[in-house]
Amino acid sequence: MKFPKPHSLQEIAKIINCQYIGSDDFPVLGMNEIHVVESGDIVFVDHPKYYDKALQSAATIVLINKEVACPEGKALLISDDPFRDFNKLSQHFKPFVSSSTSIASSATIGNNTIIQPNCFIGNNVTIGSNCIIHANVTIYDNCVIGDHVIIHSGSIIGADAFYYKKRPEGFDQLLSCGRVIIEDHVGIGAACTIDKGVTGDTTIGFGTKIDNQVHVGHDTQIGKKCLIAAQTGIAGCVVVEDEVTLWGQVGTTSGITIGTKAVVLGQTGVTKSIEGGKVYFGTPVEDSREKLKQLANLKRLPQYLSRLKNE
Numbered sequence: 361m362k363f364p365k366p367h368s369l370q371e372i373a374k375i376i377n378c379q380y381i382g383s384d385d386f387p388v389l390g391m392n393e394i395h396v397v398e399s400g401d402i403v404f405v406d407h408p409k410y411y412d413k414a415l416q417s418a419a420t421i422v423l424i425n426k427e428v429a430c431p432e433g434k435a436l437l438i439s440d441d442p443f444r445d446f447n448k449l450s451q452h453f454k455p456f457v458s459s460s461t462s463i464a465s466s467a468t469i470g471n472n473t474i475i476q477p478n479c480f481i482g483n484n485v486t487i488g489s490n491c492i493i494h495a496n497v498t499i500y501d502n503c504v505i506g507d508h509v510i511i512h513s514g515s516i517i518g519a520d521a522f523y524y525k526k527r528p529e530g531f532d533q534l535l536s537c538g539r540v541i542i543e544d545h546v547g548i549g550a551a552c553t554i555d556k557g558v559t560g561d562t563t564i565g566f567g568t569k570i571d572n573q574v575h576v577g578h579d580t581q582i583g584k585k586c587l588i589a590a591q592t593g594i595a596g597c598v599v600v601e602d603e604v605t606l607w608g609q610v611g612t613t614s615g616i617t618i619g620t621k622a623v624v625l626g627q628t629g630v631t632k633s634i635e636g637g638k639v640y641f642g643t644p645v646e647d648s649r650e651k652l653k654q655l656a657n658l659k660r661l662p663q664y665l666s667r668l669k670n671e
Contacts, residue, residue, distance in 0.1 A: 361537055361559040362390035363453055369421065369435050372402070375452055376445040381427070382435025388421055391449055393579065395597055395615075396560040402449070404442040443525050447535045450559070454537035457483050457501070470507065482518070488544070500556065506544035512572070515552040517542070521578030521596060523558055534558060536578065543567075549574065549590070565602065577614065589626070601636060 369386035373379070389400030394410075397403045397419035404423040405414035414422050415431055423437040423445060430436050439445045463469075463481040470489035475481065480498045487493070488507035497511050500518030511517070518540045524531040538557025542548070542564045549572035556562055557579040564570070565584040574588055577596035582588075584602045592606050595614035600606075604618050607626040618624070619636025629643030641648035 361392060361450075361454065363388070366400075369437075372421070372449070373437060376437070376439065376448050378445065379438040380436060381430050381438065382421075386421070386435045390559075391446070391453075392419070392559045393557075393597075394419070396557075396579070402437070402446075404446040406442045443532065443534065450535040450537045459483055464501075476513075494550075500540075503540045503542070503556070505542045506546065506566075508545045509542055509547070511548045512550040512552075514550050515548055515554075517548075517554050518556040519553060521555050521558045523578065523596070538562070538579070540564075543584075546570070552576075555596070571608075583620070604636075 367388045368384060369380050369382050369388055370384040372388050387400060388402060391402040394403050394414060394417055397417050399418060399420050401419045402421040402423055403414050403417055403419035405411055406425045411428060420433065421435045421437060423439055423442045425439055425442050427438050459482060462479065464483045464485065466483050467481045467485040469475065469487045472489055473487055473491040475493045476495040478496045479493055482499055482501035484502045485499050487505040488509065490507055491505060491509045493511050494513040496513050498516045503518045520536040521534065523534040525534065536556050536558050538560050540554050540556050540562045543566040545567045546564050547569040549570055551572055552570055552574045554562060554576040555578040560579055562576060562579055563581045565582055565586065567585040568582055570588045571590040573591050575593045576582065577594055577598065579596055580594055580598045582600045583604065586600055586603060587605045589606060589608040591608055592610045595612050597615045598612055599617040601618060601620040603621045605623045607624060609627045610624050610630065612630040616630065616633040618630065618634055622634055622636045623639045624630060625639065625641040625648055628641050628645055631644040634640055634645060639648040640646065642651040
């Protein structure tokens with residue numbers, strides 16, 4: 361997430377009431393999670409295991425819970441609770457704004473687009489031309505929908521990320537202030553849920569078609585002309601490259617990449633990144649031919665054991 365205007369390190373430190381290391385006027389342009397940070401961004405880290413990753417990332421401001429040596433060209437914000445203060449910044453720069461109407465006055469809707477009854481279109485949503493948004497669809501604030509998009513009934517676009525920190529008193533949610541971007545000619549089935557990014561974007565690429573009851577987690581990037589069948593669950597921060605096919609009830613772990621033109625057969629658990637151009641099956645995921653051979657051999661196992669016993 362980029363701020364509406366550049367801020368100084370001193371200004372940001374004042375918002376969250378913390379100490380800092382760096383010049384008062386060190387420029388701060390935005391804030392992001394570590395996998396999408398750029399120069400000028402704040403990233404937070406609250407565990408020693410990840411200090412080096414955060415300090416060596418593209419982010420130039422690190423919100424951290426311990427005073428450490430500051431790398432050259434970077435600045436530190438020293439906080440006793442970086443998770444809490446990252447949320448404070450989210451609330452400051454992207455506060456929740458309620459809407460008293462079913463279609464917010466700040467929403468933009470293109471020519472020849474049809475919005476069916478009982479839809480909710482949030483603040484600053486943009487919907488392109490020649491779209492059909494069927495009844496009972498909810499599109500949260502700041503989402504961007506391209507041209508020639510169809511979204512079927514009951515789908516929810518832009519809900520919060522499933523991202524929590526465990527504390528003694530319970531779970532503390534990391535606030536989501538990102539967006540969902542749906543490109544042109546995308547089709548989304550009924551009762552789908554697509555979560556917005558925490559600070560960045562969840563993206564559905566040009567021409568991709570999504571069946572009913574599919575869930576897409578936060579900050580996931582789905583490429584062009586993919587096919588995703590019913591009851592598939594894609595975790596957060598996954599990269600699905602172009603022309604991938606995911607058949608019914610596929611599930612993925614987070615932070616992996618599924619290569620271009622990969623085909624994943626039904627009920628597969630994608631537990632790791634996989635190359636493109638191959639067919640996969642099973643949990644843990646494997647090349648489908650190899651997995652089917654294993655299952656065939658397993659089926660024959662009683663016969664092998666019987667032969668061994670009789671010999």
